[in-house]
Amino acid sequence: MQPPPDLLTPLQAQFGEQQGMINQKMQAEFSQTGDGVVTHSINITIIHNKVKYNAAGQVISAQVKNGKLESFIGYNANNFAWYNPSNGKMELFMYVKNGQMFMREAFINEAWLNSVVVTEYIKSGDYVPGKRGFLIDGKTNNMEINNATFRGKLDIGTNKTGERIVITNDRIAVYDDKGVLRVEIGKITGV
Structure with missing residues (x-):
């Protein structure tokens, strides 16, 4: 026996005009051509003071179209938090709040940045004061560059x-x- 292609699981609570709903939907379908999509979505809706909010949600999906596989994960929330449980406690290592991302540490191979605000410092990996590398100090506004070449003015x-x-x-x-x-x-x- 095959499971149904769509599964919808709603849960809701209401007190007066205030209401909260969680909808979970799972869907899987394939056509005779081999194209198909599998989706798992969760959506949280809140009605507060007669205003409906699509408060939070998550979508995980994968599809095959014309022999090409694509996958997608999407989130709807104004706050995200990632925790590392490996040392036996939930340690926060990355957080997003209202479009700003906070990370404890990151290794970035290549980056294109439109604007940077330095509150501590930026330094090269080989920086040794007075000998090699560079340091730009955001607190003292001091900069040291060893072995620099300038072009222009x-x-x-x-x-x-x-x-x-x-x-x-x-x-x-x-x-x-x-x-x-x-x-x-x-x-x-x-x-």
């Missing part, structure tokens, strides 16, 4: 006081605290 100093050193491939210029050029080496521009 390097502006050292502050624009607020005017004191600065500007280094390009053909010129070094030193400005005083009023922004007046005091020393120029290489290509002389006078500005």
Whole structure:
């Protein structure tokens, strides 16, 4: 005997106009062509003060279409937590809250980042102070780069006081605290 292709398991509680529902659905189907889909979904709905919320859910599915297998796992929630039970206690190692992810540690092979805020520091794996590697300290705003190559313009100093050193491939210029050029080496521009 074959199990039914769809299985729906609802559970609900209600008090007055407040209501909570859990729906679990399991579905498996294949066609004569060999295409098919298997899905397990859980959805939690809450009605509170006459407003219906699709509060949380999970979908796990796999499908075969034209001989190609695809799988999918999706979650609907504003908070996620991952725990490691390997040491005998539930240790939180990753957490997502309202779109922000917090991880204890991560090894990332390659990354494209649009924006980074450094609250502690970034350093190279081979960093040795004064010898090799680099360190960017987010607390002290200090940076150390050993054996660096710069291309283009390097502006050292502050624009607020005017004191600065500007280094390009053909010129070094030193400005005083009023922004007046005091020393120029290489290509002389006078500005």
